[in-house]
Amino acid sequence: MTASTPSQWTPSSWASKPVAQRVEYPDQQHLNSVLAKINTLPPLVTPAEIERLRHQLAAVQRNEAFLLHAGDCAESFDACTQERIAAKIGLILSFSLILVWGARIPVLRVGRIAGQYAKPRSSQTEKIGDRLVLNFRGDNVNGLDPNDRTPDPERLLSAYFHSAATLNYIRSLMTSGFASLHHPRDWSLSHVRSSTLRRKFESIVDGLADALDFSRAIGTESGKEGPYERGGGPGVLGQVDFFTSHEALMLDYEQAMTRKAPLPGDDASKPRADGFYNTSAHFLWVGDRTRQLDGAHIEYVRGIRNPIGIKVGPSLASEELTKLLEAVNPDKEPGRVTLITRYGAAKIRDHLPGHIQAVTQSGHPVTWVSDPMHGNTVTSASGLKTRNFGTIISELVSCISIHSECGSRLGGVSLEFTGEFNEEGFSVTECLGGSMELSEDQLELRYHSFCDPRLNLEQSLDVAFLVSNYFKEERRGNAKAHDIFKSLLGSEQK
């Protein structure tokens, strides 16, 4: 082995490296027995689905599709209910329909769902009253209740079953007509309170219905089969891919869900080599706090076949970025790596151009995605973590502009959002602004996030319309991102 050859990878080789954000369990034997059980449970996703996502991400890299990566910051076990899951999926479908309508390119949907439980934190502990307790690290680690902060391995098992139940319901929704373009009104519309937003969504749905009628009339869409419940097949319009993702943070769990399987091959008569697949989700990402080149998280993801994301923040030097790409994708395979940038609106200009230049020079194929949420968190006067709609849009606009100035292209967005609403039909109040002009004194009304503030239903649709309108203008040959967004913002944010 030469100095530059990486050492042998195994599903457990990460354990010999420093583990940032490590969770200390009081009872190691208990942890081991839970992990042994998880290792016997069936995969949540299959290698074929994982390969399919790689393939589709390669299309994003060729600018043939746009990636929507979205969902909760911290998913919770209590949110594993019919209504909450349907609301999340409904928002993702609505958002992507709005994008497809404007951009006229397919949207690849990857939810932060069915496993997005663990959280890295800025601080190990927090002060509650005059008590110093361990910080909440996500439902698969410890409880939000300050008296339940000791990490409990049983929560990993519970995470598996909550992921399984969530994914099972998502798969049912996807195959039984909920996602069909024939029914976009079922997705979220009845809970959108703003009449302007409702009208704008209605106008897309009407346009779509017209287009479908037209294609039925000219015979390109048969529509003869009828709805799923009366024996119809999904048809082209009901065939919707949906992929799951979470942060690869709890490496013991990820290792236990890693399985060996034959790699894809075109020639059925030839034996196929094996690869390792993380079967807990289709897409896994490494966070900004755990992406150290010599750390455990990068060591783990470098050996799995799943497409992976790496969060890229202001503290990442360009040379380290290229070394990371070498480590996780030495063969420069398309569709393998997504870079999720999250600098903050005020810092993006200082860092993104250098990162784009370094990646271009390295010849590494990547999908560039903007996460305009994580670099823009502020604390409100009342002490709540929040984010400003205008700042979020500002980072997104700068990101699109910088990519085009550097001869690159933004391939997708990564958002923390939720379509959930309470019994009276009101959505959450965690981020400021948007067309509903949510103000600081409203934040406490329905602040439900377990970790970071999410865009609510209306604010998410605001983003969808802005991005969609931008791509529509661009498609029509109307120039600059900044100017288009500025004029759109003027009309969206009265």
Ligand SMILES: O=C[C@H](O)[C@H](O)COP(=O)(O)O
């Ligand atoms: O989602 C990202 C991080 O886990 C989160 O921003 C950390 O939040 P904290 O700074 O409150 O620990």
Ligand SMILES: C=C(OP(=O)(O)O)C(=O)O
């Ligand atoms: C932890 C996250 O983000 P980052 O690593 O970019 O802070 C996240 O996306 O939830």
Ligand SMILES: [Mn+2]
């Ligand atoms: Mn977050």
